[in-house]
Every structure is written in structure tokens, then in C-alpha cells.
Amino acid sequence: MWSFFMSSHPRRWLESLVDRLYNLRWGLLLISLILTGVAIFPASQLSFEQSIESLYAEDDQHLLDYLESKSLFGGDEFIFVAYSTPDLLEPEGLLEVRRYAKELSKIPGVNTELSQNLADALSPPRLNFFLRALIRRKKDELTDLFRGVLVGDDNQTTAIVLRLLPESESPVPRAETFQMIRKMANAHTPAAYVVGEPIQVHDMFRYVEEDGEILFKVSLGFLALVLFLLFRRLRWVMLPLLVVICSILWTEAILVLGHFQLSMVSSMLNSLVTIIGIATVAHVAVHFQELQRSNVSRPRAIRQTMVELLPAIFWTCATTAAGFASLLSSEIAPVRSFGIMMAIGTMMVLLAAIVLLPGGISLGYLNAPLKHSSERGLERLLKKVCIGTEHYPKTLLGFASLFVLLAGGGFYRLQIETDFSKNFRESSDIVQALDFVETRLGGASTWEVNFPAPSKLDEAFLERVRALAEDLRRVNPPDKEQLTKVISITDTLDFVPKIPFASDPVKSKLDQLKKLQPDFESSLYNPEKGRMRLVLRALERQSAEEKLSLIHKVDALAKKHFPGSEVKQSANDSKSKPAESGKAAGIFILLAYLIDSLLKDQLFSFLLAGASILTMMTIAFRSLKIGMISMVPNLFPIVLVVGAMGWFGLPLNIGTAMIASVSMGLTTDSSIHFITGFLRERSRGASITDALRRTHKSVGRAIIFATCALVAGFSVLTLSHFIPLIYFGALVSVAMIGGMLGSLILLPILLRLFYSDHLESAA
Known part of the structure; x- marks a missing residue:
């Protein structure tokens, strides 16, 4: 040259x-x-561009499953604000939980109607006499139902779950929403910790x-x-x-x-x-x-x-x-x-x-x-x-x-x-918050398994859901807890007693459930699309081998219980077509396979x-x-x-x-x-x-x-x-x-x- x-x-x-x-x-x-x-x-x-989805090929199956879940159930963009107080389950402690949750729910970008807190879960407002009496009688059972989500095993740690509005509907950028949540958490006494995949990303x-x-x-x-x-x-x-x-x-x-x-x-x-x-x-x-x-x-x-x-x-x-x-x-x-x-x-x-x-x-x-x-x-x-x-x-x-x-x-x-937390220094706010939540409350990562469901629920189908949920709860190895919580629609349905002489026992329970938690059914079940899911909580701070092994086992169980051989009706088509098998999905999986x-x-x-x-x-x-x-x-x-x-x-x-x-x-x-x-x-x-x-x-x-x-x-x-x-x-x-x-x-x-x-x- x-x-x-x-x-x-x-x-x-x-x-x-x-x-x-x-x-x-x-x-x-x-x-x-x-x-x-x-x-x-x-x-x-x-x-x-601040999107994890953009780091995947458009035809990547993990991405397609995640996007499908968002369209079916609205996405799982949750923020957890957690803190500990000795008098949590006392009236004064629950009153403080409700007050603090209302303040957090007013932050622009937070879906006010779908936020969850322990006080409202244990004593929902606007209940009829029958449900109020039921809750008083089964308060301990109801507390256990929310354990690992809204209350820790120590009965002193609680989390307020904030569901974010879609970015397109939020009146302010996400960064401002997160800044306001953290500002309010830092000002809280005792100190509150903020976690969740959206804030980690x-x-x-x-x-x-x-x-x-x-x-x-x-x-x-x-x-x-x-x-x-x-x-x-x-x-x-x-x-x-x-x-x-x-x-x-x-x-x-x-x-x-x-x-x-x-x-x-x-x-x-x-x-x-x-x-x-x-x-x-x-x-x-x-x-x-x-x-x-x-x-x-x-x-x-x-x-x-x-x-x-x-x-x-x-x-x-x-x-x-x-x-x-x-x-x-x-x-x-x-x-x-x-x-x-x-x-x-x-x-x-x-x-x-x-x-x-x-x-x-x-x-x-x-x-x-x-x-x-x-x-x-x-x-x-x-x-x-x-x-x-x-x-x-x-x-x-x-x-x-x-x-x-x-x-x-x-x-x-x-x-x-x-382990997404390994991207940050141990002294960072996000790592300290993850340590607090995962040691006192349970896993900080939210994901799911979803599977085909009929347009009308019956006991036979719900029994299959219970079987899948029980198998998932036993998926952890003997020496370590990886999956910390499995949330199924059957958990709350089983809590609600059967109404005598009801022509449709399942539907009557669902009606009562809406009064306890108005958004619970819709967040887990989409009858129009013929799909249901179980929401899972898992530890974020675990090794690659452990995390990927857990995902594979959960996905295999979903396919085992719901192999996709059922037939469902398309919402816009009178013809029947095979239903897709059960599968694992969620941003937890996207981060694991990033x-x-x-x-x-x-x-x-x-x-x-x-x-x-x-x-x-x-x-x-x-x-x-x-x-x-x-x-x-x-x-x-x-x-x-x-x-x-x-x-x-x-x-x-x-x-x-x-x-x-x-x-x-x-x-x-x-x-x-x-x-x-x-x-x-x-x-x-x-x-x-x-x-x-x-x-x-x-x-x-x-x-x-x-x-x-x-x-x-x-x-x-x-x-x-x-x-x-x-x-x-x-x-x-x-x-x-x-x-x-x-x-x-x-x-x-x-x-x-x-x-x-x-x-x-x-x-």
C-alpha cells in the first residue's frame, strides 16, 4: 500500500x-x-432509550411472552415501599400504614386505585356485614394470606405495593415518579426502602x-x-x-x-x-x-x-x-x-x-x-x-x-x-433496599406463569390451578429458598366461604372477592382472552445457575399442568383453535436472559x-x-x-x-x-x-x-x-x-x- x-x-x-x-x-x-x-x-x-425490551430481538420468545402478558394483564410494573415497625399489627401501626399508603398513591404516575397495603387488606373499606364478620373471625388466616407480600414473617415488616401507570398515561416522566417515591421514603420514620424491577432498570x-x-x-x-x-x-x-x-x-x-x-x-x-x-x-x-x-x-x-x-x-x-x-x-x-x-x-x-x-x-x-x-x-x-x-x-x-x-x-x-443487583455497588441505595426486602419480606422480583383458562371458571379447572400452585410452592431446593411466594386466584377464593344455595358457587365467590379486592380477579384472569396466571415472587440476589434453573423448572411445571391441548374460543373468531400451553413470563426472565x-x-x-x-x-x-x-x-x-x-x-x-x-x-x-x-x-x-x-x-x-x-x-x-x-x-x-x-x-x-x-x- x-x-x-x-x-x-x-x-x-x-x-x-x-x-x-x-x-x-x-x-x-x-x-x-x-x-x-x-x-x-x-x-x-x-x-x-431506557427500555429493557429494546435489548431483545423483535422475535425473541422471552420478549414476545412478556409483551403478551402485558396485553393480557396490564403488566407488572410494581414498586414496593417497605419498612419495619414493632407495632405494625396494632391499630396505630395499621393506621400509619393506611395514611402512608394514601400519600404514596397520590404521587403522579402511580395508579391510585390499584395500590395495595396491609391495612386495607386486613380491613377493606365499604364491606357488608357478612364480609366484615368473616375478616374479624379469620384475621390470622388473612394475614398469612398476604405474608411475603404485604407483611413479613416477623410481623413487623410491611410493604406498600404501588402499581405504576403505563408510561404513555403517566402525567410525569417515570424519573420524576421514582424521585418523588424515594423522597417520601427517605422522609418516613422509620426509614423506608424502595425496590422493584422498574426502579432497578x-x-x-x-x-x-x-x-x-x-x-x-x-x-x-x-x-x-x-x-x-x-x-x-x-x-x-x-x-x-x-x-x-x-x-x-x-x-x-x-x-x-x-x-x-x-x-x-x-x-x-x-x-x-x-x-x-x-x-x-x-x-x-x-x-x-x-x-x-x-x-x-x-x-x-x-x-x-x-x-x-x-x-x-x-x-x-x-x-x-x-x-x-x-x-x-x-x-x-x-x-x-x-x-x-x-x-x-x-x-x-x-x-x-x-x-x-x-x-x-x-x-x-x-x-x-x-x-x-x-x-x-x-x-x-x-x-x-x-x-x-x-x-x-x-x-x-x-x-x-x-x-x-x-x-x-x-x-x-x-x-x-x-443477578441484576450485581450491577450496582454494595453501598448503593438499590442494593441496600434489596437486602432489606429479601431478608425480611421475601423476593423482590415479580414474574408469572400463565396458562389457558375457560371463559367460565368451574371447580374442576380451579383444582388444576391449585395443583400447579402447590407444585410451584415445592419447587425450591431443600437448602435454599428461591421462589418466595406463589399468588393464585384460588388462595383468596378458598378464603371466602361458600354461600349456601348459590346457583353458581364459583361466581358467587368471585363476586364477594371483588368487594374484598376489586382488582384481584382482573389482575390474574382474563376470560375474554382465555388466559389465567399465577404471580410469583423470587429472590433477585441469586446466581445465574440458580436463577436459570428456577425459570426452567417453573416453565416445565406450567407446561406439565397445562400442556395446551385444551380448546378455547377466540374472542373475535367463532372457530375453535388449540390453546397455547402454560409458560413462564415476566421482566424477571428478561433480566435473567439479557x-x-x-x-x-x-x-x-x-x-x-x-x-x-x-x-x-x-x-x-x-x-x-x-x-x-x-x-x-x-x-x-x-x-x-x-x-x-x-x-x-x-x-x-x-x-x-x-x-x-x-x-x-x-x-x-x-x-x-x-x-x-x-x-x-x-x-x-x-x-x-x-x-x-x-x-x-x-x-x-x-x-x-x-x-x-x-x-x-x-x-x-x-x-x-x-x-x-x-x-x-x-x-x-x-x-x-x-x-x-x-x-x-x-x-x-x-x-x-x-x-x-x-x-x-x-x-
């Missing part, structure tokens, strides 16, 4: 382009800054959005400090940050105009664009400074830097964009959007570098920088590394192969994180990314062999990262599920610049040994500078409240270090072993 650009016509074309860019540098710089200012407003309008997105924005700004500041220590020039601090900020603002403005939304997957967009931008400018800075130290004038040094590095910058960005574009093969919409976003962001880095750097470097006074002792020490280290690759290639390759095998062993130790959903097509996307990068490398260097050689330092960090996850027990979570594809798109920079620098030196007549040593001295220094700055910047992510962000920062740092080692150690050995004059003539 390099000889292609060095041949007469392409070389003249490139020099002509660079001359034009240099002559227009002030205008391009001004236009770029104006466009950046214009982009600020639309970029600020980029919204955040909200906290996840909130932390990603807030922490991501704050830590990105902090990391930029830390990056600036490290860049200043490395380059000792304010210019080489401001220019990289300018390229990064402009690229991000332009990208976000384009995304808004294209009606894109950020999601959990694409929340890392700014960080990844930062990596590409900083690495690009680091190579320019090192190359330009070397020319100045050789007494090349600034205008000529700018032109020569652009002529010699622009091809490598172009192919780096094009290859990275192609790698991320492979994510378009995913069935998950946010993953596809992320691929598009990163492809756009990468090309914006290329555009920003082209239009900003000539003018930015030309601004103000700039003398030839002196080499500091640290730089000379780094050069000596790089020289030793290069000599080591010359003298001990087989030994180094052997160690690298052994290291790859060792790291590869970590693949078999990888685990998928399904990482599986993200991983489902990642192997294919990763292979497609590898093929795309290999193709681009082959085109760039006009040699399949060099293209294949360049893949080694790109694959090495993937093995390093994934293996480290396995050996150090880092689970696959929302932040790490796509780390292989992300790393593949980020490690091409070092290898392309190293190979381009090597071929450039060869075209000047240097021997293979001299070309590698010179490339180590120049390109190697830029690779180390960029890696050090970025690893330092990403260390800021360890301050996040959201654990996946911490893992993401750490693993991306490992990937960049692995890419650096691959380019500085493995790549020179491979070039020395497989490079030939034949390759050079083809390149």
Missing part, C-alpha cells in the same frame, strides 16, 4: 491534496469551529447516563494532564481534545438528525471515539516533533506529516469503521444502531483530523521541542525491545503462544451475570468484523500475507481480555458482553501505523532491521504515548456507581495494553519472519 502511495501519480495526488488542505487551513479551522458550535444544540438533544440507565457524562468529562481532564506530561506542550493537549470533542459533537448531531437514540449498548460511544481520536493525534504529534527536531521548517513539517500519515490515518479509520459496521448483522436494534454510530464517529475523527490539525499546528509560536530524559529513556527501552525481537524471536513467540493458551483457558471459566440476548449473535458479528478488518488490511497493504500478519496483534488483545475475564472471575454483564467486538475495532490503529511506518522506511532504502528499529523509535513512541494517556483516562471509570462501567474501563485498558504489546513485540517478529522482497513489490 505504501509503495502505491509513493508511486508517482498517487504520490503527486496526495501531495496536491495536502497542499490544498494546508492552504485552506485557516478557513477549514474556522468552519470546523463554527460547525462545532452549531452542533452543540442538536447534540444536546440526543435522547437515551431506571437506576441502571440513570447511572449509565449520569456517570457516563460526568466521568467522561473527568477523564478528559485527566487525559489532558497525562498528555501534557508526555508531550510537554499545551498545543498537544488542546489539539487531541479538540479533535475528540468536535468528532463527538458532530457525531451526536448527525445521530439526532437521523432520529437515533443512545442505548445501554451505545452508552460507550464517547469513550470509544476518544480512544480513536487520541491515538490518531498522538501519531501526528510524535511524527511532527521528530521532523522539527531534524530542523524541518514548520510548514514543511506539517505537509510532510500529513503526506506520510494521512494514508495510515485513513485506513485506520476505514478499517475501524468496517469492524464496527459488522454489528449491523445483529438482530438487536440497539446493537445495530451502535455499529452505525461507531462507524459515523470513526469517520468523524478522520474528518476532524484532516480539517483541524493543519490549522491547529500552525497557530502561534512553536519551537522545536527538546527531548526530555524520559523520552530518551523510552527510546532506549524501545531499542531494547526491538533488539530482543531480533535475537529471541522464537522464544518470544513461544512465550506469546503459551500466554495465549493460558489466557484461552479463561474462556471456560466465563460466567454470565444474571446477557444471553446480547451474546446471541456476537460470535457471528465478531467473525464478520474479523473478516471485514482482514479484507480492509489486505486492500490497504495490497497483500493478503501482510493483511494476515496484521491480524495477529489485533486478535492478541481479544484473547487477553476474554481470558482475563475468566481467570479473574469478571462476569459477562451489560458492560462486557460486547467487549470482544469492541476490542477488535480498537486495536487496528497500532498495527496499521506500525506496518505503514515500516514500509515507509523500507521504501527509503532501509534494511529490514533498520526499518524496524526506526519504526520502533517513532511509531512505537506514539503507540506508547497514546496507550498511557488512554489507560490513565479510562481509569476514571473505576469511580462509577455502575459496576459494568468499571469493568468496561478496566477491560478496554487491558485491550489497549495488549494491542500495544502485540504491535511492538509480535508484529516486528512476524514482519521479519514473513516479509520478503516479493511482498515488498506487491505492497
Whole structure:
């Protein structure tokens, strides 16, 4: 590729382009800054998709079951506000429960009519004499009926269950509803705790959005400090940050105009664009400074830097964009959007570098920088590394192969994180609330099994429901409670005594039940659609194996008791059709299978990314062999990262599920610049040994500078409240270090072993 650009016509074309860019540098710089200012407003309008459903393929069965349940029973978006008080079951305690529940029910976004509390459950308002007498006589039995939902085993802990309005019907955004609930909980005496899947999901997105924005700004500041220590020039601090900020603002403005939304997957967009931008400018800075130290004038040094590095910058960005574009093969919409976003962001880095750097470097006074002792020490280290690759290639390759095998062993130790609470620090409000509820009241996760039901209930069918409920209550293993509560329509029906001489005993009981709990029947039974459900409570804080095993056992029991062989009537069709079998559904299941959903097509996307990068490398260097050689330092960090996850027990979570594809798109920079620098030196007549040593001295220094700055910047992510962000920062740092080692150690050995004059003539 390099000889292609060095041949007469392409070389003249490139020099002509660079001359034009240099002559227009002030205008391009001004236009770029104006466009950046214009982009600020639309970029600020980029919204955040805060939906778990969006992280599933549209035809995913778990998602379809969940959406069907929402349409049948209205969804289970419950918030539990729990607290403990010694006099809970005393009249004063129940009076406080009712008062507090009324206050919570008035919060905008809460369905006032469907909220539940222990006081109303034990003493429902507006009852007839018969039911009031029944409740007084069976108060203990009724209390046990609500145990694990509204009252704990200690008879001191209670929960007020708030049912949320659908987001489309809520007068305020969900975030405001949750904020008001938490504010009222914090003000309550004794302290109240707030849990529920909707608020857990909200906290996840909130932390990603807030922490991501704050830590990105902090990391930029830390990056600036490290860049200043490395380059000792304010210019080489401001220019990289300018390229990064402009690229991000332009990208976000384009995304808004294209009606894109950020999601959990694409929340890392700014960080990844930062990596590409900083690495690009680091190579320019090192190359330009070397020319100045050789007494090349600034205008000529700018032109020569652009002529010699622009091809490598172009192919780096094009290859990275192609790698991320492979994510378009995913069935998950946010993953596809992320691929598009990163492809756009990468090309914006290329555009920003082209239009900003000539003018930015030309601004103000700039003398030839002196080499500091640290730089000379780094050069000596790089020289030793290069000599080591010359003298001990087989030994180094052997160690690298052994290291790859060792790291590869970590693949078999990888685990998928399904405990949603593990996404948060132990000190966070949500984890403390989960601990309180799950130790004193029961499981904090709500889900269900639903099954076919007749349009009119009878005792024979209800007996089957009782049998399923009893089997579900026995599903827990002997040594651990996983499923903490099974709520069935038969529980309350059995509590209501049979009315003598009633023509339809079941219907008469249902009528009495509506007076006790008006919404109870409709929340469990949809006669028009011919479907019934049992509501389940389960522990959120349990391992992946336990959680998935529980889901499989519950689903199997639902299918065993209701295999779907019954016949039901369609609401809009007089023809009969087979009823669908019983099944488990709910957001509990969506959260449990979330990482599986993200991983489902990642192997294919990763292979497609590898093929795309290999193709681009082959085109760039006009040699399949060099293209294949360049893949080694790109694959090495993937093995390093994934293996480290396995050996150090880092689970696959929302932040790490796509780390292989992300790393593949980020490690091409070092290898392309190293190979381009090597071929450039060869075209000047240097021997293979001299070309590698010179490339180590120049390109190697830029690779180390960029890696050090970025690893330092990403260390800021360890301050996040959201654990996946911490893992993401750490693993991306490992990937960049692995890419650096691959380019500085493995790549020179491979070039020395497989490079030939034949390759050079083809390149």
C-alpha cells in the first residue's frame, strides 16, 4: 500500500491534496469551529432509550411472552415501599400504614386505585356485614394470606405495593415518579426502602447516563494532564481534545438528525471515539516533533506529516469503521444502531483530523521541542525491545503462544451475570433496599406463569390451578429458598366461604372477592382472552445457575399442568383453535436472559468484523500475507481480555458482553501505523532491521504515548456507581495494553519472519 502511495501519480495526488488542505487551513479551522458550535444544540438533544425490551430481538420468545402478558394483564410494573415497625399489627401501626399508603398513591404516575397495603387488606373499606364478620373471625388466616407480600414473617415488616401507570398515561416522566417515591421514603420514620424491577432498570440507565457524562468529562481532564506530561506542550493537549470533542459533537448531531437514540449498548460511544481520536493525534504529534527536531521548517513539517500519515490515518479509520459496521448483522436494534454510530464517529475523527490539525499546528509560536530524559529513556527501552525481537524471536513467540493458551483457558471459566443487583455497588441505595426486602419480606422480583383458562371458571379447572400452585410452592431446593411466594386466584377464593344455595358457587365467590379486592380477579384472569396466571415472587440476589434453573423448572411445571391441548374460543373468531400451553413470563426472565440476548449473535458479528478488518488490511497493504500478519496483534488483545475475564472471575454483564467486538475495532490503529511506518522506511532504502528499529523509535513512541494517556483516562471509570462501567474501563485498558504489546513485540517478529522482497513489490 505504501509503495502505491509513493508511486508517482498517487504520490503527486496526495501531495496536491495536502497542499490544498494546508492552504485552506485557516478557513477549514474556522468552519470546523463554527460547525462545532452549531452542533452543540442538536447534540444536546440526543435522547437515551431506557427500555429493557429494546435489548431483545423483535422475535425473541422471552420478549414476545412478556409483551403478551402485558396485553393480557396490564403488566407488572410494581414498586414496593417497605419498612419495619414493632407495632405494625396494632391499630396505630395499621393506621400509619393506611395514611402512608394514601400519600404514596397520590404521587403522579402511580395508579391510585390499584395500590395495595396491609391495612386495607386486613380491613377493606365499604364491606357488608357478612364480609366484615368473616375478616374479624379469620384475621390470622388473612394475614398469612398476604405474608411475603404485604407483611413479613416477623410481623413487623410491611410493604406498600404501588402499581405504576403505563408510561404513555403517566402525567410525569417515570424519573420524576421514582424521585418523588424515594423522597417520601427517605422522609418516613422509620426509614423506608424502595425496590422493584422498574426502579432497578431506571437506576441502571440513570447511572449509565449520569456517570457516563460526568466521568467522561473527568477523564478528559485527566487525559489532558497525562498528555501534557508526555508531550510537554499545551498545543498537544488542546489539539487531541479538540479533535475528540468536535468528532463527538458532530457525531451526536448527525445521530439526532437521523432520529437515533443512545442505548445501554451505545452508552460507550464517547469513550470509544476518544480512544480513536487520541491515538490518531498522538501519531501526528510524535511524527511532527521528530521532523522539527531534524530542523524541518514548520510548514514543511506539517505537509510532510500529513503526506506520510494521512494514508495510515485513513485506513485506520476505514478499517475501524468496517469492524464496527459488522454489528449491523445483529438482530438487536440497539446493537445495530451502535455499529452505525461507531462507524459515523470513526469517520468523524478522520474528518476532524484532516480539517483541524493543519490549522491547529500552525497557530502561534512553536519551537522545536527538546527531548526530555524520559523520552530518551523510552527510546532506549524501545531499542531494547526491538533488539530482543531480533535475537529471541522464537522464544518470544513461544512465550506469546503459551500466554495465549493460558489466557484461552479463561474462556471456560466465563460466567454470565444474571443477578441484576450485581450491577450496582454494595453501598448503593438499590442494593441496600434489596437486602432489606429479601431478608425480611421475601423476593423482590415479580414474574408469572400463565396458562389457558375457560371463559367460565368451574371447580374442576380451579383444582388444576391449585395443583400447579402447590407444585410451584415445592419447587425450591431443600437448602435454599428461591421462589418466595406463589399468588393464585384460588388462595383468596378458598378464603371466602361458600354461600349456601348459590346457583353458581364459583361466581358467587368471585363476586364477594371483588368487594374484598376489586382488582384481584382482573389482575390474574382474563376470560375474554382465555388466559389465567399465577404471580410469583423470587429472590433477585441469586446466581445465574440458580436463577436459570428456577425459570426452567417453573416453565416445565406450567407446561406439565397445562400442556395446551385444551380448546378455547377466540374472542373475535367463532372457530375453535388449540390453546397455547402454560409458560413462564415476566421482566424477571428478561433480566435473567439479557446477557444471553446480547451474546446471541456476537460470535457471528465478531467473525464478520474479523473478516471485514482482514479484507480492509489486505486492500490497504495490497497483500493478503501482510493483511494476515496484521491480524495477529489485533486478535492478541481479544484473547487477553476474554481470558482475563475468566481467570479473574469478571462476569459477562451489560458492560462486557460486547467487549470482544469492541476490542477488535480498537486495536487496528497500532498495527496499521506500525506496518505503514515500516514500509515507509523500507521504501527509503532501509534494511529490514533498520526499518524496524526506526519504526520502533517513532511509531512505537506514539503507540506508547497514546496507550498511557488512554489507560490513565479510562481509569476514571473505576469511580462509577455502575459496576459494568468499571469493568468496561478496566477491560478496554487491558485491550489497549495488549494491542500495544502485540504491535511492538509480535508484529516486528512476524514482519521479519514473513516479509520478503516479493511482498515488498506487491505492497
